[in-house]
Amino acid sequence: MNDIIYMSATKLAAAIRAKQVSALEAVNAYIDRQIAVNDMLNAVVMNCWERARTEAKALDAKAARGEWVGALHGVPMTIKDSLDTEGVISTGATMGRQQYIPKQDATVVARVRKHGAILLGKTNTPEFTLGGLGGISTASNLLYGGSHNPYDLSRSTAGSSGGAGAIVAAGGAAFDIGSDWGGSIRGPSHNNGIAGIKPTSVRVPRTGHIVDYGGIFDLWQQLGPMCRRVEDISLITPIISGPDFKDASCAPVPWADPKKVDLRKLKVAFADDNGGKDRNATEADTKAVIRQAAKWLEGSVASVSEDQPKEILADLTEARRKLSSGDGGAFYQRLANKWGTKNISPLRRDSIRDAKPLSAPQLAEAWEQHDDAKSRMLAWMKSYDVFICPVNAKPAQPIDAEPGSGSGGGGGGAGGGWPYTGVFNSTGWPVVVVRGGSSADGRLPIGVQVVAAPWREDLCLAVASYLESRSGGWRKPPI
Amino acid sequence: MTTPMDFSRAAAARPVSRRRFMYASAAVGTALAFTRFAPNAYGVVAADDPLAMSATQIAKMIREKKITSVETVKRCFARIDEVNPKINAVVAFCRERALAEAAEADAMLAAGKTKGPLHGVPFTVKDSFDTAGVVSTGGTLGRKDYVPGKDATVVARARAAGAILLGKTNTPEFTLGGGGKGTVNLVYGLTKNPYNTNYQPSGSSGGAGAIVAAAGAYFDIGSDYGGSIRGPAFANGIAGIKPTLGRVPRTGHIVGYGGPYDTFQETGPLARRVEDIALLLPILMGPDDSDATMAPVPLGDPAQVDLKKLRVAFYTTNGERDPTPEIQELVKTCVGYFKKLGCKVTEDKPPKMKELAEARQKFNGGTGGDNMRRLLKKHGTTQASPGLRLDGELLSSADFTRYCEEMDAIKSEQLAWLEKYDLIVCPASQRAPITLDYEPPEGREASRRGSSYTSQYNTTGWPAGVVRAGTSSDAPDMPLGIQVVAQPWRDDIVIAAMAHIEKQTGGWHQTTI
Numbered sequence: 001m002n003d004i005i006y007m008s009a010t011k012l013a014a015a016i017r018a019k020q021v022s023a024l025e026a027v028n029a030y031i032d033r034q035i036a037v038n039d040m041l042n043a044v045v046m047n048c049w050e051r052a053r054t055e056a057k058a059l060d061a062k063a064a065r066g067e068w069v070g071a072l073h074g075v076p077m078t079i080k081d082s083l084d085t086e087g088v089i090s091t092g093a094t095m096g097r098q099q100y101i102p103k104q105d106a107t108v109v110a111r112v113r114k115h116g117a118i119l120l121g122k123t124n125t126p127e128f129t130l131g132g133l134g135g136i137s138t139a140s141n142l143l144y145g146g147s148h149n150p151y152d153l154s155r156s157t158a159g160s161s162g163g164a165g166a167i168v169a170a171g172g173a174a175f176d177i178g179s180d181w182g183g184s185i186r187g188p189s190h191n192n193g194i195a196g197i198k199p200t201s202v203r204v205p206r207t208g209h210i211v212d213y214g215g216i217f218d219l220w221q222q223l224g225p226m227c228r229r230v231e232d233i234s235l236i237t238p239i240i241s242g243p244d245f246k247d248a249s250c251a252p253v254p255w256a257d258p259k260k261v262d263l264r265k266l267k268v269a270f271a272d273d274n275g276g277k278d279r280n281a282t283e284a285d286t287k288a289v290i291r292q293a294a295k296w297l298e299g300s301v302a303s304v305s306e307d308q309p310k311e312i313l314a315d316l317t318e319a320r321r322k323l324s325s326g327d328g329g330a331f332y333q334r335l336a337n338k339w340g341t342k343n344i345s346p347l348r349r350d351s352i353r354d355a356k357p358l359s360a361p362q363l364a365e366a367w368e369q370h371d372d373a374k375s376r377m378l379a380w381m382k383s384y385d386v387f388i389c390p391v392n393a394k395p396a397q398p399i400d401a402e403p404g405s406g407s408g409g410g411g412g413g414a415g416g417g418w419p420y421t422g423v424f425n426s427t428g429w430p431v432v433v434v435r436g437g438s439s440a441d442g443r444l445p446i447g448v449q450v451v452a453a454p455w456r457e458d459l460c461l462a463v464a465s466y467l468e469s470r471s472g473g474w475r476k477p478p479i
Numbered sequence: 480m481t482t483p484m485d486f487s488r489a490a491a492a493r494p495v496s497r498r499r500f501m502y503a504s505a506a507v508g509t510a511l512a513f514t515r516f517a518p519n520a521y522g523v524v525a526a527d528d529p530l531a532m533s534a535t536q537i538a539k540m541i542r543e544k545k546i547t548s549v550e551t552v553k554r555c556f557a558r559i560d561e562v563n564p565k566i567n568a569v570v571a572f573c574r575e576r577a578l579a580e581a582a583e584a585d586a587m588l589a590a591g592k593t594k595g596p597l598h599g600v601p602f603t604v605k606d607s608f609d610t611a612g613v614v615s616t617g618g619t620l621g622r623k624d625y626v627p628g629k630d631a632t633v634v635a636r637a638r639a640a641g642a643i644l645l646g647k648t649n650t651p652e653f654t655l656g657g658g659g660k661g662t663v664n665l666v667y668g669l670t671k672n673p674y675n676t677n678y679q680p681s682g683s684s685g686g687a688g689a690i691v692a693a694a695g696a697y698f699d700i701g702s703d704y705g706g707s708i709r710g711p712a713f714a715n716g717i718a719g720i721k722p723t724l725g726r727v728p729r730t731g732h733i734v735g736y737g738g739p740y741d742t743f744q745e746t747g748p749l750a751r752r753v754e755d756i757a758l759l760l761p762i763l764m765g766p767d768d769s770d771a772t773m774a775p776v777p778l779g780d781p782a783q784v785d786l787k788k789l790r791v792a793f794y795t796t797n798g799e800r801d802p803t804p805e806i807q808e809l810v811k812t813c814v815g816y817f818k819k820l821g822c823k824v825t826e827d828k829p830p831k832m833k834e835l836a837e838a839r840q841k842f843n844g845g846t847g848g849d850n851m852r853r854l855l856k857k858h859g860t861t862q863a864s865p866g867l868r869l870d871g872e873l874l875s876s877a878d879f880t881r882y883c884e885e886m887d888a889i890k891s892e893q894l895a896w897l898e899k900y901d902l903i904v905c906p907a908s909q910r911a912p913i914t915l916d917y918e919p920p921e922g923r924e925a926s927r928r929g930s931s932y933t934s935q936y937n938t939t940g941w942p943a944g945v946v947r948a949g950t951s952s953d954a955p956d957m958p959l960g961i962q963v964v965a966q967p968w969r970d971d972i973v974i975a976a977m978a979h980i981e982k983q984t985g986g987w988h989q990t991t992i
Contacts, residue, residue: 251725
C-alpha cells in the first residue's frame, strides 16, 4: 500500500493503466491514509469518499473494456477548498458559505476530472485564501481551524494552500490544485517539502475559484498543481491550462515540453538573501540549500551567477504593498458581502478596521509604479534563463509563533527585504518550487524557487527536475 | 462556396480601365515612365500607379526589381507634398534618411539580399510612437522638439523588416485630446479628411488614416484606446485592425504599457488593403522584453479561415444609441455577404454593453483627471489641449476598485456569450464621418457615447477590424466602414472577414485631392 500512496501521480496513472493497480485500490489506499493522518493534520476538511469509490468502480469498469478517459484515469486527488467542486461543500473558508454546495466544478477541477482524476475531498485554506486567524500562524479559518505540518505537527503548513501541501506531502492525495496570490502554492510547497507551480499569469483560468477573474489584483492570482514529484507538474499543468470563455484574462499560449530543454544552454542567476533583517533575515540553512542548488547546477548549465535586481525588486515590493492595501480592504469586504459573511476572518477584520486607504489617484499611481517595475524586471531577465532563490527566509515555523515571523514569503513586513514569493505574483512569471534540502537538524523541508520569464514553465520544470534528481526532492514524513 | 478565403484583388478591383505598365527595364535606378498622378475616373491617383498599390504589391515589385525603393520613396514624398498642404496629415519628416535607406535597400537587392518582407516599402508612423532620430511629440507641447534615441518596438520591427520611415502622422495630445474635433493638437494643428477637406479624418490616428487613404504612404501604425485605429479607418475608407489585447507591444508609445487602463490600449497597422494587414500584423506582434502584458499566442493564417463555417452575429444598434439608417443598412448589407456564403447568421449582441461602457467611463475618469495631469507634468507640458479631458468624477479608492471589478464581471459575461459566435458584424460608428465644424456635445457621457461602438472592444480586448464597405449619402462621397470582431486571439478571423467584405465592396477608393 505504501507504494501506491507515495507514488507520483504520473507513475500511479501508469500503474493503473498497466492494470497493476485498480482505481478502486488507489482510492481506498488514499482514503485509508487520510483516515490515518488527518486527525493529526486537519488538512482535509470535507470528503466525498463514497462518490470517489463509485467513480473509481466506474473507471475500473471502463478500463476493463479498454476505455481510458484520460491521462489521470483513476488518480485520487484533493482540491483546495477555495475552488468550487460540484456536489461537495466548498466554503472558500468563509462563514457565509459553510453549507454551500456548488452546482458546477471550477474549470480546473472539471478538466482534471475529465481526465479521470477522482476527488477525495477538500483541503484547508484561510478565508478567501487571504484571511487568517490572529495568533495562529498556519492555514486556518473560523470554520475548520488550523492545519498542521506533517514533518512537525507543532509547525505551520504555511498558506494559503496549506491543507493541500500537508495532505499531499503525507501521501493522502496524489495531487491537489492550489491558488497563489502572494505565495499560496509556493509557501506550502516549501513548508511541506513538495513540488508546486505558480504558472505564468493568465495561463490557467480561475473560473470557480472564490477569488476569480477580475478586479485590480487579477493578474496576481494563478492556479496550479501541488504534487510530490516535479514530473506530475509537467503532466497536470497543461491539462488545466487554456481559455474557458469565462476567465477573460486567459491566453492560449502553447505549452513547451520541459524534456526538450537543453540544460547546458541555460544561464542561471541566483540569490540566497532578499535583504531581510532581524526576524526577517534569511537563515543559514536556507541560504545553504540555495547555494547547494547553485553548485549542483554549475557543472550542468552554461553559467551560474550570483545576481539579483535589488532596486527593481524594492520598487516592486513598495508598489505592491501600496496596491494591496490601497482600497483599505474594500474588495475583501465586498467578497464577504457577496457571500453573506458577517464574521470575517479576524486578521482581515483588524486590517480593514485600521486601514488608511489611498485616494484613487494615489492608487492609480501605485499601479503605474508597479507595472513600471514589472517592465524593468523583464528587461533584467533578458540576461538569464532561470533565477533561483529561497521560497521563504526559513523553514516551517511554530504555529504559535509571533505573527509575522517567518514572513518574507508573501508579505514583506517589518524587517524589510523583498518578499520571496509575492514579487513573482506581481511580475506574473512562472515559478516552480521543489524541495532542495532540509533544515540544519534534518527534520524540516526547505524548498527552492525556480523562476523563469513569462511562458517559460519548461525552463522552470527542467531545472526543478534536475534539482530534484540531485536533492531527492520530496521525502516521507515521519507520521 | 468560397473556401478558404482568397486575397486576390481581381474580384475587388473597381471597374477602372487598367493601363498596364511596361516595365522596360528592371535595372536598379532606371527611371520608370510612370505618368505622375494621371487622372482617371475615380481620382487623381491612377489605379495602376504604384502609389495606389498595396504594400504587399509594392513590396513584390521592389523585390522583383520592377521599381526601385528610391523611386518609390520619391513618389511618396511627392504625393505627400501635393496633398499635405490640404490635409496636414504628415507633421514631421525624415526625408534624407529615407532616401539614404532606400538607396541602401536598392543596393542590398542588387547584391541579392533583402531585409525582410517590407524591404524598401515606405511608411509613416503615428506621432504618438517614438522614432529614433525623428521628432516625436505625442501631440503634446512639452515634447515639440523631443527626438527619441530609440524606436518604439513596432517601429523597430517594421524597419527591421525593411520598411522605410518617411515621417510622422498627426494625432491629438497623448492620442486622447481630440475633444470631438478628430485629430488636432497645439503643436501641429488640425488634420483634414482627404475625401473632403471639410470633414474630420476622425482620431486619434487621423493623420495616419488620411495620408494612407491619400496614397502618401503604404501603411502606418496606429494605437487604439477607444477606437483610434478603427475610427480613422472608418472615416478615411481604409483598413485597420485593433489586434487582441496582448498581441502587439505598446513599448515606445506615449501612453505605454502599465497602469489601470493598460488593457484598453492596443497598437496595430492601418493600410489601404486588407492583405497588408495580414502582412503587417505578424511582423509587429509578439512580446518585447518591456511590455509585460504581451502573450506569445500564435496567429492563425487568415487564408486558412473557412469563412462559410463561421457562426456570425450581427447588430445594427448597441441599444444605447441608434446609428443612422445608412449605417444600419450597411451592417445588413455586409451580413448578406456572409449569408451568401452559407454562414449561420444570427441577430444578437453582447449582453450589458451599456453597463460595461458606464463602468469603463467611471473607472476611466476615476482619478478625476489626475493621471492626465501627471502625463502633462511628465512631459513638461504646461498648456494642455482644450480637448484633453482633465475632469472626471473623482472616485474613492473603494469605488475605483469596485468599478474595475464590475467591468471585469461584465467582460466575463460577454466572453461567455461570445463562445457561441466566431464573428460579429456591427457598426464602427454611429454615423457617417463628421464635419470639422461639428460641435461635440458637452461632457464625458456624450464623449463616451460617441465612441461606444468601438470602445466596447477596447474594454473586452477582443480583436476588431474596420474596412471600407460603402459610401455615405448623409455625407456625400465620404467613406463608410464596417466593424468585424472575433474571439480573443482570432485576429485571423477578423482579417479573413475584412478581406471578404473588401472583395465584395472594393474596399478603399482613391481620393480626389
